[in-house]
């Protein structure tokens with residue numbers, strides 16, 4: 126019996142107490158400031174018992190480093206050392222001018238056991254470049270107009286749905302409603318499928334991806350990809366994998382058999398696939414393009430990732446903006462007034478040009494992404510050893526890098542009174558003074574979010590439709606300030622409820 130207790134104690138010591146000591150020593154020898162192993166243990170206790178999200182701990186770490194006058198620090202994830210830059214010039218260098226040292230995201234690729242891991246986010250080096258350059262044409266201004274038309278159509282369904290809540294005298298779960306909206310847009314623009322998430326509340330696509338995103342698996346893949354390699358696990362689960370493979374296969378077959386040409390996301394993939402091509406008369410099989418084109422698994426991987434990356438981030442942005450507008454009625458009135466005046470100039474229609482003119486709406490959206498960046502932590506992998514400028518520190522190839530977006534966005538040095546929602550921070554005169562940019566909700570450099578204009582566009586359409594027809598009020602159940610959970614994307618612990626009232630037309 127005593128032996129068993131002794132073994133348990135030794136295992137606990139090995140798992141809990143030792144890792145922080147090892148990373149502490151690692152950073153100490155490198156001459157990089159870190160925090161004491163005790164703080165890391167304290168953090169572990171908070172993570173487990175108080176459920177403090179990782180990005181909040183990273184925020185404490187960021188301020189500790191800055192208080193000590195450091196431009197970077199050595200953080201850790203259990204036994205893994207993580208380099209955290211805190212200085213904006215250094216971050217800019219790492220993401221932009223010295224990008225060739227940090228070309229990859231942290232991510233796991235296993236073509237054999239995990240087909241949809243072959244997606245753009247996980248892709249490395251030259252392979253990433255091939256995928257990125259093939260798919261960037263999906264977001265040209267001509268394509269954005271198609272996305273805009275789709276968003277307008279879905280905006281009508283969004284209005285109908287919110288109307289139903291008003292008629293039933295029910296409060297809205299804004300995140301849920303907005304995720305249905307962004308799902309319908311992507312599924313329609315991306316896959317050419319009439320999605321009815323807004324009308325019916327169900328979408329297999331959203332359910333599968335949402336279940337995955339909320340799972341512990343999602344965090345594990347990002348932070349410990351080796352575990353998946355070692356045990357040859359499918360990071361995304363069989364259901365998600367099969368869903369996206371079937372989606373691509375069935376769409377290609379249907380379009381081939383019915384000579385359908387529809388210039389959407391799947392079209393672009395098929396156009397560049399290893400065994401298909403598209404002519405004026407439709408999709409054709411083609412046997413000899415070989416490795417240059419996308420395989421079926423790669424196409425499924427892109428569908429999965431683009432949908433996953435786009436629907437939740439954009440819905441979160443719309444939702445956090447609405448919550449702040451509900452809490453700040455003066456700002457809500459001001460943005461609604463702007464929408465009214467500009468739409469009147471455009472015959473009451475929500476046109477692409479009208480949306481571009483709405484400066485204050487833009488500022489509200491930016492301020493919401495500043496205060497609540499949906500991607501709270503950006504990651505990079507050091508792909509070529511890097512000598513930190515003006516120092517003797519060299520970070521080794523293979524080191525993880527975390528860019529603490531949330532901490533930077535809430536840093537009073539860059540954004541005075543950071544907890545105040547103040548859209549005027551982004552008004553032209555004031556915004557121009559901030560160099561280098563501290564605002565980076567979409568990351569930066571060659572690997573910056575490929576869909577950011579799409580994300581902004583759909584968020585603006587949703588906000589215009591909603592603010593034109595409804596007024597929003599805070600719901601008593603919503604925590605103010607908001608409380609966040611330990612999820613890979615910024616998410617509140619409790620549902621984001623909001624009260625709504627219909628405006629006279």
Ligand code: HEM
Pocket residue numbers: 230245246247257430431432434435436438439442498499500503504566567568569570571572573574575576577579580581
């Ligand atoms: C408000 C909405 C959005 C936010 C805040 C957001 C944020 C981000 C961030 C922070 C990154 C990492 C960038 C970096 O590493 O520097 C990223 C990457 C990415 N995002 Fe977005 N995103 C949004 C919307 C979208 C949409 C609508 C799509 C597609 C339809 C999309 C597709 C992607 C893809 C494919 C990547 C990986 C790019 C690569 O590795 O080359 N995102 N996003």
